[in-house]
Amino acid sequence: MGVMTLAGPPPALAPAAAPVLAVRDLVTTFETPNGTIRPVDGVSLAVAPGRTLGIVGESGCGKSMLSLSLMGLVPPPGRVAGGSVRLEGRELVGLPARALRAVRGNRVAMIFQEPMTSLNPVHTVGGQIVEAIRAHRRVPARRLRAEAVEALRQVRIPAPERRFDEYPHQLSGGMRQRVMIAMALACRPALLIADEPTTALDVTIQAQILDLLRDLQAETGMAIVLITHDLGVVAQVADEVAVMYAGRIVEHAPVGAIFDDPQHPYTIGLLGSMPRMEEDVARLVAIGGTVPPPFRLPPGCRFAPRCPFGDAACRERDPALAAVADGHAAACRKAPVEAHP
């Protein structure tokens, strides 16, 4: 088929500027009674400053575990078992806990899906932001409040002076997510990992939060890794997209290519199950079956049992991520399904 096989992201995707985040062959394992499972199994990706990488996939595909692995926050008994995570050129895997803490919340910050429960109910929002600032920056005590208020103002929270002294339960979901963003950005990180940041919010609030993230990215030049199951969100904010399935990246491409020219049958299936306003379809196409549990992975291509194009060969050999076009890679024996210039 004349396809070049790659261990990492396709070279064409490697941006001219040094990437903020470069991940190679990341493996995260969990010891379970059923044996060792690998929710993240050989993931490679890179994000350049000021760019947004969307990671999409169904629930259970390993995308949240990937984000926790990047932060060094995999809950025990899980651990990052191999590979490399380089943040601004610095290797994070194997870093001692103290050194990792100095990076976490400082150079790389994270926001989560549930703004309702992600803030501590017994501390004021201001206090929680101050805590993030104090953990990493030498700011005189009398300046702390002003810094935190400024962080609240930056995320467009009205009356930030008053909000500083309020408790999370006094704020709406959207406001709480803004507080989370303010807290994450208080130390001006180079990379923001957003794990389903809008999933728990109303659609109108969702759009506001995404707009805010985009504006803040333009202001600060930070890179964003946006983890979501929502292709609509990806279309709105991502520059590049990595599609994840059963712990692996199965397709990686600029956002336009993913929507216009998807190569992996799984991506095609995901797009088919997304409602579109301009098309009048009677019925959405669903992908049959579910993501296989990590302790019962099928042999060969992990998507083969659900794949409409899969054949016997697919069930034997596990395809690697390979370039199908400039900056576009897919892990499928049958890709490219059509000729690319």
Add this chain to the structure above:
Amino acid sequence: MLRHVLQRLLLAVPVLLGVLLVGFLLMQVVPNDPAVVRAGPTATQDVIEGIRRDLGLDRPLWLQFALYLGRLARGDLGVSIINNMPVLEELGNTIGPTLELMLASLAWSVPLGIGLGTVGACWRGGLLDRAIMMVSVAGVSVPVFLLGLGLVWLLGFTFPVLPFSGRAGPLWTLEGLAGIILPALTLGGVFVGPVARMTRSAVLDVLGADHVRTARAKGLSETAVVLHHALRNALIPVVTLIGLQIGFLLGGAVVVESIFSWPGIGRLAVGAILSSDAPMAQGTIIILSVGFILVNLAVDVLYAVLDPRIREASGP
């Protein structure tokens, strides 16, 4: 907040009335006749009848109770049948030592229990955790009197380093301080276990919460995460438990005061009940109930201090 406290105090009135009624009825059920007790073993039937009239014991039960309530409302708790001492005065003399004993017990057992529980939660499943839980279960299972007698035997007789009988003086004197160590160790000893277990499970619960993950994502040290985020939130259920357990602590105080001849309310209550001294027994019951009600009120107020969501709900 003030309104909330006043509301709770008003709610305490019917509770107190109920306690008074039950206490009053219990004293009626006890087979000892106070008039006989008062008259002494050699008294004639006439004398006994006379005393019964004097004490109002010949009147119908409901009238006795009503008269009793009436006197109570005027602050008159009556006098002891045994020695004619005003009940109020006796209560005033004994409440100080009891409070002293309870506070001394709580002062060491609550911090220790919270500390042990937190350590256990942080090293969950480890050797330290298992050792702590074993000691806690043992602490819960050992009866107060056994612990007290064991301590007396060990530190009073075998290695006679501490006094174990009576209250030698106020706490700020060396003798007073030495005298309270064994009673406070005994009474607090049964308290450490439940507090440690409750703290452990509450901290474990909070450590799994989303906001703790957020705290870690901020790059806070594990100590800050545990103390400022996990333990702070876990204190809410722990305070509930402590409030409930203080009722049992009052019961334990009765035993401990008897073992160590501590001149407190508990010993007074036991003496009064054994000698059918109805007014005195009623007086101690009132004090113990009021104490229990006040502790629960304090727990309510503490909730509001610990949890801003409750502060809001209870209103200004």
